[in-house]
Amino acid sequence: MWLNTIWFVLYVVIIAGYAVLDGFDLGVGMLSPFIARNDREKRLLLNSIGPIWDGNEVWLVLAGGALFAAFPFVYASLFSGFYMAMMLVLLVLILRAVAIEFRSKSENPTWRNTWDWFFFGSSLGITLLFGVALGNVVRGIPLDSSGNIHANLFDLLNPYSLLVGITAVAMFCLHGAFFLTQKLEGDLAARAKAPIPLLMGGFFVLATILVAWTLTADTYIQDNFIDRPWTVVFPLLALASVMLAWKLNTRAAYLGALVASGATIALLIATVAAGLYPVMLPSSTDAANSLTVHNASAAPETLKVMFVMAIIGLPFIFLYTAGVYYFFRGKVTLDEESY
Amino acid sequence: MTAETLHRIQFALTASFHFIFPPMSLGLGLVLVIFGVKSVRTNDPKWRQLSLFWTKIYGLIFALGIATGIVQEFEFGTNWAVYSRFVGNVFGSLLAAEGIFAFMLEGGFLGLMLFGGTKLGNRMWLFATTMVVAGATFSATWIVMANSWMQTPAGYEVKDVGHGDQAFMTSFVDIMFTPSFINRFLHVMAASWMVGTSLVLSVAAFYLLRKRHVELAKTMMRVALPVFAVTAIVQALVFGPNQAVTVTDHQPAKLAAMEGVYQTDTCVPMYLLGWSDTATEETVGISVPCLLSFLATGSFDGQVEGLEQFPRSDWAPVNLVFQVYHLMINLGAIFLAISVLGVGLWFWKRKLFHTRWFLWILVSSIVLTQLATLSGWWTAELGRQPWVVWEVLRTSGAQSPNVSTIQVAISIAMFVVLYAVLFVFFLWLMHRRISEGPQDPPSEDEIESLPDSFGEIFRKRART
Numbered sequence: 151m152w153l154n155t156i157w158f159v160l161y162v163v164i165i166a167g168y169a170v171l172d173g174f175d176l177g178v179g180m181l182s183p184f185i186a187r188n189d190r191e192k193r194l195l196l197n198s199i200g201p202i203w204d205g206n207e208v209w210l211v212l213a214g215g216a217l218f219a220a221f222p223f224v225y226a227s228l229f230s231g232f233y234m235a236m237m238l239v240l241l242v243l244i245l246r247a248v249a250i251e252f253r254s255k256s257e258n259p260t261w262r263n264t265w266d267w268f269f270f271g272s273s274l275g276i277t278l279l280f281g282v283a284l285g286n287v288v289r290g291i292p293l294d295s296s297g298n299i300h301a302n303l304f305d306l307l308n309p310y311s312l313l314v315g316i317t318a319v320a321m322f323c324l325h326g327a328f329f330l331t332q333k334l335e336g337d338l339a340a341r342a343k344a345p346i347p348l349l350m351g352g353f354f355v356l357a358t359i360l361v362a363w364t365l366t367a368d369t370y371i372q373d374n375f376i377d378r379p380w381t382v383v384f385p386l387l388a389l390a391s392v393m394l395a396w397k398l399n400t401r402a403a404y405l406g407a408l409v410a411s412g413a414t415i416a417l418l419i420a421t422v423a424a425g426l427y428p429v430m431l432p433s434s435t436d437a438a439n440s441l442t443v444h445n446a447s448a449a450p451e452t453l454k455v456m457f458v459m460a461i462i463g464l465p466f467i468f469l470y471t472a473g474v475y476y477f478f479r480g481k482v483t484l485d486e487e488s489y
Numbered sequence: 490m491t492a493e494t495l496h497r498i499q500f501a502l503t504a505s506f507h508f509i510f511p512p513m514s515l516g517l518g519l520v521l522v523i524f525g526v527k528s529v530r531t532n533d534p535k536w537r538q539l540s541l542f543w544t545k546i547y548g549l550i551f552a553l554g555i556a557t558g559i560v561q562e563f564e565f566g567t568n569w570a571v572y573s574r575f576v577g578n579v580f581g582s583l584l585a586a587e588g589i590f591a592f593m594l595e596g597g598f599l600g601l602m603l604f605g606g607t608k609l610g611n612r613m614w615l616f617a618t619t620m621v622v623a624g625a626t627f628s629a630t631w632i633v634m635a636n637s638w639m640q641t642p643a644g645y646e647v648k649d650v651g652h653g654d655q656a657f658m659t660s661f662v663d664i665m666f667t668p669s670f671i672n673r674f675l676h677v678m679a680a681s682w683m684v685g686t687s688l689v690l691s692v693a694a695f696y697l698l699r700k701r702h703v704e705l706a707k708t709m710m711r712v713a714l715p716v717f718a719v720t721a722i723v724q725a726l727v728f729g730p731n732q733a734v735t736v737t738d739h740q741p742a743k744l745a746a747m748e749g750v751y752q753t754d755t756c757v758p759m760y761l762l763g764w765s766d767t768a769t770e771e772t773v774g775i776s777v778p779c780l781l782s783f784l785a786t787g788s789f790d791g792q793v794e795g796l797e798q799f800p801r802s803d804w805a806p807v808n809l810v811f812q813v814y815h816l817m818i819n820l821g822a823i824f825l826a827i828s829v830l831g832v833g834l835w836f837w838k839r840k841l842f843h844t845r846w847f848l849w850i851l852v853s854s855i856v857l858t859q860l861a862t863l864s865g866w867w868t869a870e871l872g873r874q875p876w877v878v879w880e881v882l883r884t885s886g887a888q889s890p891n892v893s894t895i896q897v898a899i900s901i902a903m904f905v906v907l908y909a910v911l912f913v914f915f916l917w918l919m920h921r922r923i924s925e926g927p928q929d930p931p932s933e934d935e936i937e938s939l940p941d942s943f944g945e946i947f948r949k950r951a952r953t
Contacts, residue, residue, distance in 0.1 A: 201600025204555065208588075208596030214562045215581070215588035222577020223652065229566025229573075230889035236567045237900045241907065244556040248911060251552035255918045297652075298570070298891040451658045452578040456585055463589035470597045477946060478600065485607050486928070487541075 153453040154443040157220040158430070160460055162423040164216055166416040168209035170325075171471075173415055174408070175199040175206055177326015179246070179273025180319065182266065185330070185341045189259075192266060196250065196489045198333035198482045203250065205471060207243075219456050223297055223446035224430050231291060231299025232283060235306055239279050246272035254489040274319065281318030285311025288364065288371070288422060290434030297441065310363060317360055320353040321418075325411045328395070331404035333482045346399055354392060357418070361385065364425070370432065371425035381424035388417035495897040496568045496888040499904065501870070503560050505863060506908045510554035512862050515629060515678070516685010517547050518622035523712050525615030532611070538930035539705060540614070541606045543689070546922055548603045553915055557908075568897070570889035575882055579645050579656045579664055580635055587631035594624030607931075610941025626678070633677050637670040639878050640869070641739045647881065656881070669735045673869075676732045679724040680862050682716060683824065687854040689713035692923055694851035697842055702926050707842055714835065717854075718828035725825040729818070730784055736872075737785040740879060741794040743872040746805040747814040748772075748781055753795040757781040760815065765808040770796075772811070805874045813867040820861040827854065 178199050186192040199206075217225040229236055245268050253265035289310050291299050327349060330342035365372050375381060395410035426432065430446055433439035447453065521543055528536035562584060565573045573581070601609070601617035609617065644663025645656040658664060690713045696706035736744045744750075749765030749772030750757055759781040763774020782791040796804055827850060834841040841847070877884040940946040 201604050204599050205593075205596040207555075208592045211559060211562060211592050211596075212585075212588035214559075214566075215585035218562075218565065218573065218577060219581030219585035222574055222581050225566045225577065225581070226570035226573035226889075229563060230568070230570035230892055233567050233889070233892045233896050234899070236563060237903060240560050240563060241903060243559055244907065244911070247552055247556035248914070251549060252914060252918065255549075255921065297574075298889075300891055448578045448581065449657050451661075452582050455658065455661045456582050459582075459586055459589055463593070467589070467593045467597070470594075474597055474600060478604075487545075487604050487607050 153450055153457060154447045155428075156457060157216075157447065157453055158423070158427060158443045160457075161213070161216055161220060162420060164209060164213045166419045168206070168213055169415050169419060170412040171206035171209055172203070173322045173412070174325045174329035175203040176273045176277050177322040177324070178330060179269050179326075180277065180323050181326050181330070181342070181345070183270050184345070185338065189262060190484070191338055192262075193254070193484055193488060194334060194338065194482055195330070196253065196269070197484060198330060200250075200482075200489050201478050202474065204247075205474065207247075210243075216456075220448055220453060221430060221441075221443070221446050222448055224441050227293060227297045227299055227441060227446075228287075228431060231293075231301060232286075232306065234303040235279060235283060238303075239276065239283075242272040242275035242279065246276065250489060277319050277322050278315040281315030282306060282311045284318070284422070285314030287431060288314070288368070288426070290432040292435050293431060293433035293439045293441065294435070295439050297439075297446075310367070313356065313360055313363070317353065317356040320349055320356055321411075321415060324349040324353050325408070325415060328399075328404055328408035328411050332408060332479075335481050343404075350392075350396060350399070357392075368425075370429070370437075374425050374427070378424070381421075384417050384421040384424050388414050388421060391417060490894070492892070492894045492897060493885055493888050495894060495901060496892075497884065499568060499897055499901045500564060501867075502901065502908070503557065503564060503904055504870075505866070506904075506912070507554070507557040507561055508863060508866055509859060510550050510557065511625070511629065512677075512681035512684040513688055513859075514547060514550050514554055514685070515622075515625055515681035516683065517543060517550065517688060518618070518625055518685065519682055519716065520685060520689050520713060521547060521618050522615070522622055523716075525611070525618050527712075528611040529615055532933065532936075534930035534933055534936060535705065535708065537606070537611070537936060538927050539708065540618075541930075542927035544603060544606060544618075546919065549915070549918055549922070551599065553911065556911075560904075568889055568892065569877075569887055570891070572877055572882065572887035574652065575654065575887070576656050576878065578658050579642075580638060582658070582661070583631050583635040583638065583664070587628055587635075591624050591628035591631060595621050595628065596624075598624065608939065609946075610939040611936065612941045613939075613943075613946060629677060629681065630674060633674045634665050634667075634670055636869070637667045637673050638664055640673070640873055641667045641669040641735075642878050642881055643667045656878075668739050672728070672731045672735045676724070676728045676865075679720045679728050680858075680865060682720045683724065684855070684858040684862055686713040686717040686720070687851075687858040690717060690851045691853070691855040694848040695923070696926070698845060698848050698852070705927055710841070714831050714841075717824075718832050721821075721824040721828040725821045729821055733784055737793070740872070742796065742799045742803060743805060743810075744785065745794060745796045745799075746807045746810045746872055747868060748793075749807060749811045750781070750793055750795045752797055753792065755782060755790045755792050757785075757793040759784065760811075761819070762815065763811065765811045767804070767807050803875060805872050810868060810872045813864040813871065817861050817864040817868055820857055820864070823857065824854075824861070827851070 178195055182192060182195045186195050249265040249268040249272060253262055253269070256262070286306050289308070292301055293299055324346065327342050327346050331339060334342055391410045391413040395407045395414065398404070398407040398410060428442045428444060429440045430443060431441040521540060524536050524540045524543070528540065598617050598620035602621045605614040605617050644658065644660040644667070646659050647654050648657055649655070689709050693706040693709035693713065696702045733744070736747070748760065749763065751770040751772070756779040758776035758778045760772065760774045760776045763772055763776065765772040779789040782793055783789045785791060785793055796807070830847060831841065831851070834844055834847060873879060875883055875885060877887045
């Protein structure tokens with residue numbers, strides 16, 4: 151069943167694409183109250199992601215659709231099982247979209263301040279919630295034999311998953327700070343650069359604890375890495391790219407550091423995927439109930455049709471995403487069309 | 490209230506609120522493409538002035554469309570897990586196709602479109618706008634495909650391979666082009682163009698009544714009125730009736746509910762207004778004799794199947810479907826009248842821009858078209874009940890079994906509060922934008938200096 155594996159890989163690519171792209175604009179949202187001090191600076195930060203945040207978020211929509219089509223059982227079990235958490239995700243996604251769109255529409259300071267806090271809070275909320283969700287997926291969830299999850303919101307808030315959430319916050323803030331170095335000038339750029347060492351140190355410590363915790367506590371993942379030793383390249387490359395980002399940062403080569411931090415995010419997601427494969431949703435109650443790329447996938451006919459669509463569509467997506475990023479490169483300026 | 494009812498209320502609520510925005514952006518997108526083409530052809534700055542004004546409104550509408558659209562994509566999994574497992578092979582692939590081919594195009598070019606007014610020349614801005622509008626149209630295509638599959642499923646077989654019954658794909662082409670797809674697609678697209686153009690008509694009429702931006706308002710009306718009139722006429726005379734015939738052919742029980750027909754009969758009347766009582770199995774009201782038979786079968790003594798042919802457990806909520814359906818077709822008739830009147834006033838002594846009572850009707854047209862699309866959508870979805878996939882899977886039992894009544898109640902409360910606040914802000918921001926009116930146009934020299942080909946874009950940006 152090579153198609154199932156191909157779709158698993160494609161799915162990981164989509165998730166990684168989402169995390170790398172939306173990661174920096176969520177990071178900008180979380181950093182904004184600490185970097186921007188007045189309305190003009192806040193607008194500069196907002197407009198640094200203005201033309202691209204929407205395209206970034208579309209990767210999440212794509213992830214939803216692809217999961218529904220390729221692994222309908224994972225889609226149904228995960229989304230219904232995390233019902234309240236998913237509703238919170240939807241709430242913060244909506245609030246973030248309208249905060250960005252609404253803020254500039256009135257000059258009133260209270261109006262703008264309120265939406266600034268929504269922008270910050272929703273960026274933080276999305277990052278934390280996705281981190282916590284990922285943590286729970288790795289740790290295992292109480293799946294019964296018919297694929298239903300019986301858990302409430304508070305079951306999801308366990309220490310391990312919270313640590314994943316906090317690590318995600320540090321990671322995206324770092325990624326966002328590197329992105330801002332490309333977009334801001336002068337004093338504001340200096341303020342964006344200032345927290346980078348702290349964020350990097352924090353991220354490194356948190357990620358190290360997380361890796362150690364995962365490998366000691368989760369024998370399933372441990373065994374997978376022992377059985378498939380070549381997959382160790384993912385964590386090793388992730389480590390290498392963090393160090394590279396550090397090195398490039400000290401040399402003030404920020405564009406390179408941004409690419410390196412993006413690579414770190416993608417490689418960490420690849421590490422998790424490699425550790426879990428072929429399981430997609432491990433059951434914490436009985437391993438036999440786990441949803442895998444084989445028992446949770448769509449039928450081969452569907453996977454084939456979807457694969458053809460992905461082959462046709464993805465090159466175009468990469469092409470115009472690259473084109474749009476190229477067009478909007480360079481320092482951000484404000485004009486009458488800006489947010 | 491049962492969990493199933495609550496799940497249905499939540500889906501109806503979020504889908505109905507979402508459905509305010511995409512038809513508006515589809516129709517407004519078409520108007521923006523027309524403005525763009527005029528800009529390229531004439532180089533008259535007034536077209537760019539209009540584009541700048543309406544693109545900002547487009548951005549606001551689009552943002553709410555996206556924000557509320559993500560909810561819809563996730564809700565199949567969160568609220569309808571049994572349905573999702575059943576249809577994943579079929580329905581899921583249509584949603585994924587929408588993501589790959591439509592959303593990515595929209596999302597990629599939206600930034601260029603929204604910010605292109607000060608950064609791109611006429612040709613390149615039109616290109617970006619066209620890409621976004623094409624993306625939105627593809628999106629509508631895939632969504633109507635997915636919904637049409639729920640109405641008239643084809644290209645699948647139901648098997649149990651160890652996960653309970655599931656629909657399996659036998660032909661993707663048949664899944665995309667189910668018997669009802671083409672007619673439903675044309676019906677939805679025409680409706681969307683009417684909604685978008687009626688928004689432009691409303692604003693233009695408002696400016697004319699207030700004697701503000703008079704020349705620009707006339708230009709808006711000259712673009713929007715012909716599109717609105719043609720689509721309204723074609724909708725009322727071709728696409729609408731075709732859609733009713735499709736329902737007759739493939740979902741006779743739904744047609745019977747829409748018209749409140751209980752007994753199978755020939756020369757069945759069509760109601761203009763009425764009330765249908767399922768207890769007494771009677772429909773009363775003002776009707777045109779034999780018209781339904783004619784529309785459904787092409788002959789005045791054609792036979793129309795009544796609800797008696799179907800077990801009561803397979804009936805839709807008859808009176809509700811009857812009411813929303815008749816609201817839609819009556820509004821369709823009103824749009825036909827508005828179109829004929831509008832075009833008449835335009836050509837007859839050029840009275841259109843001065844006939845105040847008609848301008849007030851145009852101001853209200855956006856509310857009426859919104860009501861029509863909403864009631865049309867309700868007809869389609871309520872008329873499909875009690876099935877979620879027509880005669881294949883019942884709505885009852887398709888919800889997520891592990892989500893409790895209290896959880897759905899909480900999320901409904903959340904959406905009610907959130908959407909109410911968003912809607913108030915949306916109206917307020919629209920009001921502000923419309924009151925401000927279009928800004929002064931950029932000079933021809935300024936427009937000239939903007940990059941207007943792929944080569945120029947990349948050379949110019951590289952220098953700065």
